[in-house]
Structures are given as structure tokens and as C-alpha cells.
Amino acid sequence: MFKGFEVSSNEQAFTLETLKSGIRFDGRKLEEMRDIDIRLGDEYGYVEVRLGNTKAIVRISAQLAVPFEDRPYEGIFQISTEISPMAGPMFEAGRQSIDEVLISRLVEKAVRRSGALDLESLCIIAGSRCWAVRADVHFLDYDGNFIDATCLAVMVGLSHFKKPDIAINGEEIVLFSTDQRDPVPLSVLHIPLCVTFAFYNPNDVEENIKGSSSGELILVDPTMKEEAQSLGSMTLTLNKNREICQISKAGGLPIDAPVIMDCCSIAYSIVERLTEKIKQLLKDDEAKRIDINVQRALSAANDR
Amino acid sequence: MSRFEIYSPEGLRVDGRRWNEIRRFECRINSHPTSSDGSSYVEQGNTKVLCLVQGPMEPALRSQSSTAQGSLIVNVSVTPFATVERNKRPRNDRRIQELSATLTRTFNKAIVLKNYPRSLIQVNLQVLALDGGLLAACTNATTLALMDAGISMYDYISSVTAGIFDGQTPLLDLNTIEENELGFLTVGVIGESEKLALLLMEDRVGMDSLEKVLAIAIAGSHRIRELMDIQVRNYGKHKVAKLANQ
Amino acid sequence: MSGTLIIPGDTIELGTESGETSIGPGITTNPKDQSIVYPSTAGLLKSISKRNKTIAYIEHNTKRYIPTIHDYVVGVVITVFGDGYRVSLANYSQPVVLSALGFPNATKKNRPHLKVGDVVYAIVSLVDRDVEVEIECIDPVTGKEGGFGQLNGGTLFDVKLAYARYLLFNSNAEILEAIVNKCQFEIAIGSNGKIWINTENVKTTVAAMNAIVESQQWKKEEIVKNVNKIFKDVL
Numbered sequence: 090m091f092k093g094f095e096v097s098s099n100e101q102a103f104t105l106e107t108l109k110s111g112i113r114f115d116g117r118k119l120e121e122m123r124d125i126d127i128r129l130g131d132e133y134g135y136v137e138v139r140l141g142n143t144k145a146i147v148r149i150s151a152q153l154a155v156p157f158e159d160r161p162y163e164g165i166f167q168i169s170t171e172i173s174p175m176a177g178p179m180f181e182a183g184r185q186s187i188d189e190v191l192i193s194r195l196v197e198k199a200v201r202r203s204g205a206l207d208l209e210s211l212c213i214i215a216g217s218r219c220w221a222v223r224a225d226v227h228f229l230d231y232d233g234n235f236i237d238a239t240c241l242a243v244m245v246g247l248s249h250f251k252k253p254d255i256a257i258n259g260e261e262i263v264l265f266s267t268d269q270r271d272p273v274p275l276s277v278l279h280i281p282l283c284v285t286f287a288f289y290n291p292n293d294v295e296e297n298i299k300g301s302s303s304g305e306l307i308l309v310d311p312t313m314k315e316e317a318q319s320l321g322s323m324t325l326t327l328n329k330n331r332e333i334c335q336i337s338k339a340g341g342l343p344i345d346a347p348v349i350m351d352c353c354s355i356a357y358s359i360v361e362r363l364t365e366k367i368k369q370l371l372k373d374d375e376a377k378r379i380d381i382n383v384q385r386a387l388s389a390a391n392d393r
Numbered sequence: 394m395s396r397f398e399i400y401s402p403e404g405l406r407v408d409g410r411r412w413n414e415i416r417r418f419e420c421r422i423n424s425h426p427t428s429s430d431g432s433s434y435v436e437q438g439n440t441k442v443l444c445l446v447q448g449p450m451e452p453a454l455r456s457q458s459s460t461a462q463g464s465l466i467v468n469v470s471v472t473p474f475a476t477v478e479r480n481k482r483p484r485n486d487r488r489i490q491e492l493s494a495t496l497t498r499t500f501n502k503a504i505v506l507k508n509y510p511r512s513l514i515q516v517n518l519q520v521l522a523l524d525g526g527l528l529a530a531c532t533n534a535t536t537l538a539l540m541d542a543g544i545s546m547y548d549y550i551s552s553v554t555a556g557i558f559d560g561q562t563p564l565l566d567l568n569t570i571e572e573n574e575l576g577f578l579t580v581g582v583i584g585e586s587e588k589l590a591l592l593l594m595e596d597r598v599g600m601d602s603l604e605k606v607l608a609i610a611i612a613g614s615h616r617i618r619e620l621m622d623i624q625v626r627n628y629g630k631h632k633v634a635k636l637a638n639q
Numbered sequence: 640m641s642g643t644l645i646i647p648g649d650t651i652e653l654g655t656e657s658g659e660t661s662i663g664p665g666i667t668t669n670p671k672d673q674s675i676v677y678p679s680t681a682g683l684l685k686s687i688s689k690r691n692k693t694i695a696y697i698e699h700n701t702k703r704y705i706p707t708i709h710d711y712v713v714g715v716v717i718t719v720f721g722d723g724y725r726v727s728l729a730n731y732s733q734p735v736v737l738s739a740l741g742f743p744n745a746t747k748k749n750r751p752h753l754k755v756g757d758v759v760y761a762i763v764s765l766v767d768r769d770v771e772v773e774i775e776c777i778d779p780v781t782g783k784e785g786g787f788g789q790l791n792g793g794t795l796f797d798v799k800l801a802y803a804r805y806l807l808f809n810s811n812a813e814i815l816e817a818i819v820n821k822c823q824f825e826i827a828i829g830s831n832g833k834i835w836i837n838t839e840n841v842k843t844t845v846a847a848m849n850a851i852v853e854s855q856q857w858k859k860e861e862i863v864k865n866v867n868k869i870f871k872d873v874l
Binding site for chain 2: 294299333342346350
């Protein structure tokens with residue numbers, strides 16, 4: 090992934106030194122996330138997320154479709170995560186590198202496999218009509234940790250999005266525009282959020298694998314520079330109901346099982362705080378919209 | 394509700410095992426002595442995996458040659474007759490790509506790659522039958538085949554899956570039916586330690602039961618390591634005996 | 640950084656009262672009439688006067704580094720081959736060549752042994768469109784080491800190219816003066832936007848590094864105050 094991004098051994102040694110004394114370049118603590126800035130668009134389902142200098146946007150959309158044959162009672166939910174060179178010079182256009190495959194697989198597992206979106210509620214007429222919800226993720230700027238930003242953006246987008254209301258008239262489906270009837274939100278069952286950890290080994294390889302001490306250094310939410318220097322990473326996906334939706338530690342530095350349990354509790358406290366933040370944000374947005382709608386209604390009456 | 398009783402009140406699973414029993418585990422080392430530098434065959438229940446290792450050899454491409462350490466390539470192919478539905482899988486199936494990337498990254502740390510500068514080690518895995526625990530079986534087969542090829546490794550990596558039923562009972566070594574119903578994880582454990590080279594989990598598992606599932610998975614992996622070790626040592630003894638005869 | 644803002648398409652007048660004026664980067668001449676000059680990049684028009692000679696150039700801030708002869712650069716060794724090294728001067732661009740003989744007193748038998756990942760401070764010695772760019776670790780004036788060579792310890796970071804040039808040519812730049820008051824440090828600034836820094840301990844290095852990176856956005860008056868704050872936060 091970091092083809093063309095050269096890291097000198099001076100930097101490697103220096104990073105280990107700083108991590109050993111518990112500091113990071115950007116002044117964060119080891120188990121601290123970067124500042125997250127979430128912006129909601131004017132339209133439902135448009136979300137812009139900034140995680141430090143990493144930036145991604147998500148657009149949720151829904152349209153009527155025919156359900157899959159083997160799942161007649163379920164709607165369709167797709168996440169498209171294509172990383173274009175827009176995100177950084179290391180991403181090639183067209184060809185998907187293995188890292189990109191891993192990123193999209195991970196987001197898919199975190200959101201889709203964990204059942205964050207109630208697919209059965211997307212069914213309109215069993216076997217013939219359903220909603221197809223799409224989340225299009227666009228990566229705008231890369232400074233490490235796409236996964237956490239993407240997962241967050243998709244989940245905020247799904248909670249924010251509203252699909253047009255419908256009525257079923259026999260075999261016919263009537264779609265109402267937003268002026269006719271208020272759009273209805275999707276049924277989001279829980280909000281899984283990812284927290285990525287990067288691993289570093291201050292000792293030699295033999296000590297890590299054969300030694301009894303677990304001296305590995307762990308930090309949360311690596312930047313690109315930190316990612317390029319790490320020896321492996323692990324992404325935990327949790328929701329605030331204390332459920333783990335996904336763990337992905339695909340190889341990399343071997344880590345003691347108890348250390349992973351510790352990571353879980355670190356991740357949980359982060360997820361708890363983030364979920365609160367998302368809820369507040371959506372509430373504020375909703376309040377603002379109602380305000381505008383009320384004003385519009387009043388001004389219309391005055392015009393007449 | 395599922396059509397199957399995953400765990401009966403009497404404590405039996407769909408295939409009659411108890412919660413802490415692994416499936417029948419059989420393995421063979423050096424199964425293809427002529428066609429490869431190292432080979433193995435692993436059966437975990439009905440999952441059957443064949444692994445062939447080529448190398449260390451000179452890489453065909455300059456980009457695969459590094460002066461600092463050897464490079465490792467893992468290819469996985471699932472035969473069309475591996476599952477009940479005989480559909481041909483596309484070559485660039487993302488799940489298979491993910492699987493081979495996971496294996497590559499795991500064994501990158503387990504092989505002493507610095508001993509093999511400017512060399513390529515190629516691992517080819519053939520999945521003959523698939524009934525749950527694919528990653529686990531591939532990991533075990535790769536470990537054995539690499540050993541057969543005489544490639545330096547730090548230790549065994551043994552792997553097994555474990556899931557949780559009803560948020561209560563951890564179940565060890567799942568088959569396909571169980572995998573589809575339960576939240577489960579795959580661990581790859583290094584030797585007799587509790588260090589995890591690999592940990593993948595899908596579907597929901599309560600945070601508080603993770604420890605239970607992990608504990609049984611690690612214990613299961615240690616059992617698999619023992620079974621592999623017996624096989625490797627037997628093979629070694631057999632070879633030594635042959636030498637003594639000469 | 641004073642100077643008039645110039646955009647391609649503008650007309651520029653070069654003062655001719657002080658005799659000859661040479662043109663530097665960012666300015667081109669009309670091939671038919673050498674007295675007509677055009678700006679070719681957006682930036683600030685600047686001139687330096689030296690011994691009856693004026694050099695006019697446009698100071699611009701690009702992101703990609705293009706090697707120019709006699710530039711001081713900081714690079715990372717990425718490949719070692721038979722008689723030299725390949726050195727990366729900037730991420731995502733072509734590496735340049737550092738010959739094993741490009742060190743003071745180096746001979747075929749006696750030459751430095753650099754490894755992949757080592758950092759060097761060097762000078763661009765050859766730029767030609769037909770061959771690879773070369774750098775060397777010899778001071779071209781004295782033929783001696785002159786501060787070039789391998790850099791040990793410390794760390795590397797990136798700043799904008801214009802800022803790196805500013806720091807390189809103004810050794811008494813406010814930010815450097817402000818850091819001098821805080822800690823002792825060694826620094827190597829490359830025109831390629833890479834800066835190597837080393838101080839007595841890790842914390843002061845992180846502070847000095849952050850101070851330089853962030854000072855790109857500071858006003859002159861804020862420098863001392865902000866540097867004090869950064870050092871206080873880290874220590």
C-alpha cells in the first residue's frame with residue numbers, strides 16, 4: 090500500500106523511542122483518536138467525515154428493485170468503496186490493490202454482516218419489490234485509517250438518510266415525493282463503529298514470538314506515517330450494546346490474547362463516546378430541519 | 394429460527410459433538426514428494442485442504458526480489474466441487490483474495506524471511522472440500538507444508554474456529570451449518586504460547602463472552618498443534634529409520 | 640516574504656537601471672526578442688542584487704520537488720547496488736543515484752557502507768534530461784565533507800518546498816532562533832522539502848519538529864509565543 094512512500098530507519102527508530110515515552114507526533118496519547126468532524130449535507134444521507142487529515146464522503150441512496158431470488162423477504166443493501174487516485178498517489182485507478190480489497194471487505198463485514206441495517210424492513214412486496222439501498226463511499230484524502238472513517242461515515246449516513254414514503258395499492262406501488270409526505274428513516278438496528286489499532290515491536294522478533302513478556306506497543310487510530318511504520322494492525326468493530334461485530338487481525342505482529350482483551354475495553358470507551366456524539370449530531374440536525382420547515386410554512390401563509 | 398438444533402439441551406451439537414470437541418483432525422505431511430518442495434494434506438471434519446510449497450527459489454519477477462528478506466506468495470483456489478452447489482468461483486473473488494492476503498501476512502511473521510534474501514516462497518492451497526473453518530484448515534496445512542519444505546519458521550501456527558451459542562456456550566471447531574448460525578472467530582496461535590498471529594471474527598459476539606470463546610479457541614489450537622506435531626515427528630522417525638537401514 | 644504577486648500572463652518590468660539583469664526560475668524570455676520577459680509561474684516576483692548584477696526570479700511554492708543542480712537535499716537510501724545507491728528525495732517520485740564514489744576520499748576499496756533506510760545529506764551534482772539525476776556527498780567548493788554525508792539519529796519530516804528554501808537561505812530565520820533558545824539541535828534542511836533534525840532527547844525533537852512544521856502557518860509576531868507553548872506542552 091505504501092509503494093513510493095519511503096520511511097527511513099532513522100524515523101523508524103525515532104518513532105519507537107517516542108512511543109516508548111508515550112508521546113505521538115501530533116500530541117495525542119497512545120489510545121486517543123484524532124478529532125472527528127462530521128458534517129451532514131442539506132439532503133438526507135450525505136455525510137462528510139474528517140478524521141484528522143483523512144477525509145471521506147458517503148452518499149446513501151435508495152431505489153426500488155427486485156429482491157434476490159434466494160432472499161425474497163429482504164431488501165438489498167450495497168456498499169461501494171472504490172478508492173481512486175483522488176485519495177492519494179499510492180492508489181491506482183482501476184486496479185484494486187489487495188489493501189483496498191481488505192478495506193472494503195472489512196467495512197462490509199462491519200456494517201452488513203453485523204446486521205446494522207434491518208434488511209427485512211426494506212421489503213415491500215415479498216419476492217417482487219423491495220428497496221435497494223446503496224452507500225457510495227468516496228475517499229477524498231488519505232492520512233491513515235480509512236476503515237474507521239468509512240464505517241463511521243456509512244453508519245451516520247444510514248441513520249441520517251430518509252427514503253420516500255410509499256403506499257401499496259394492490260400490486261402497484263405509489264411513491265410520494267418529499268412534499269407530499271414526509272420521508273421515512275431507515276431502520277438502523279445498531280451502530281457498529283470501528284477502532285483500528287497499530288502494533289509496534291520495540292524488542293527483536295525472537296523476543297516477540299518466543300519471549301514471555303508482551304512488550305508490544307499499541308496505539309489507536311494511526312496516521313499514514315504511523316501506519317507505514319507499524320508491524321501490523323487490528324480493527325475492532327463494536328456497538329454500544331457491548332457487542333463485538335467484527336475483529337480483524339489478519340496476520341501481522343503476534344499479540345498476546347489478554348492484550349487483545351484490553352484493546353476491546355479501550356475500543357469500547359471510544360465507541361461509547363462516538364455513538365453519543367453521533368446521536369447528538371443527528372438530533373441537532375433534525376431540530377434544525379424542523380425549524381426551517383416551520384419557518385417555511387409560516388412564510389407561505391403570510392404570502393397568501 | 395434455524396432449521397437445526399445447533400446445541401441441544403442435552404449438550405449435543407448437530408453432528409453429535411460436545412461443546413469442547415474438535416472435529417476429526419487428520420493430516421499428512423509430504424503428500425506430494427515429487428511435485429513440490431513441501432506438501433501437506435489436512436482434513437478437519439469434512440473440510441479438506443491440500444497445500445504445496447515451492448521454494449525458496451529465485452523469483453521470476455524483479456519486483457519480488459528483495460535484498461532484505463524473502464518474499465512470500467500465497468495462492469488459494471477453491472475447487473468447484475468443494476461445496477454442494479457446483480458453481481465456478483471467479484478468480485478475483487474478494488473473499489478468496491482476502492483469505493490469501495490474510496495467510497500471506499500471517500506467515501510473513503512466522504517464517505524467518507530474513508534467512509531467504511532474494512528468494513521467493515510460493516504456497517499453493519487447493520481446497521478440495523469445504524465445510525467450515527476454511528481459514529483454519531488453510532493455516533494448518535500451510536504450517537505443515539512449510540515444515541516439510543524445510544523452511545525456517547519460528548514455531549507452529551495452529552488454527553481453529555470457535556463460536557458462541559446463545560451468548561452462553563462456546564462451541565469449538567464449527568462446521569458450515571454452525572458457522573452460518575453463530576457469531577464465530579478464527580484464531581491462529583503460535584506454538585504453545587497464547588500469542589495470536591491471526592484473529593478474525595464475524596457476526597456479533599457479546600464483549601463479555603469474547604474471553605470464553607478465545608480461551609476455548611486457544612485451547613483447541615493447542616490440541617491441533619499436538620496432533621500436527623505427532624504426525625510430523627512420526628514422519629521424521631520414519632525417515633530416520635530409513636536412513637539407518639542404509 | 641515580500642514581493643509582488645505575479646500570475647502567468649502578467650507583464651513584468653525588470654528594472655534595468657542597475658546594469659545587467661539575469662533571470663532566474665519562473666521567468667522566461669521571448670525567443671525572438673530577449674528583452675521581453677514573461678512570468679511562467681504564479682508567485683512572488685523577487686530580485687537579488689549582487690555586485691552590479693540583479694537576478695530576478697519568481698518565488699513559487701510547488702509540492703513536487705524537481706532536482707536542480709547544486710541543490711542541497713536530504714534523501715533516504717532505498718536500494719543498494721554494486722557501485723552506488725538509489726536515494727529517494729521525495730515520496731512518489733523517481734529516485735536519484737548516489738555513486739559510491741560520491742564521498743570525500745572514496746576509492747573503489749575504501750567507501751562508506753550505507754544500508755537501505757539510511758538518511759544522507761547531499762548536493763545535486765548532475766541534472767540532465769537524458770540520464771538519471773545524480774547526487775554526491777562532497778562539498779563542490781572544498782572537495783571535502785563539508786557537512787554532507789550520512790545523518791545519524793534524529794528524525795525526518797516534510798515541509799513545503801518554499802519554506803524549506805526560506806529556512807535554508809536564512810540561517811537566522813525567526814523560527815530557528817526561537818528554537819535555539821529552547822534546546823540545542825542539529826538540523827539539515829533540504830531544498831526537496833525534507834528536514835532532518837536531532838536534539839538531545841526525543842521530547843525536544845518532537846517539539847522542535849512540530850514547531851517548524853506548524854510555523855509555516857504562523858505570523859512573525861506569534862513565533863516566540865507559539866514555540867514556547869509547544870515546548871511547554873511536550874515537556
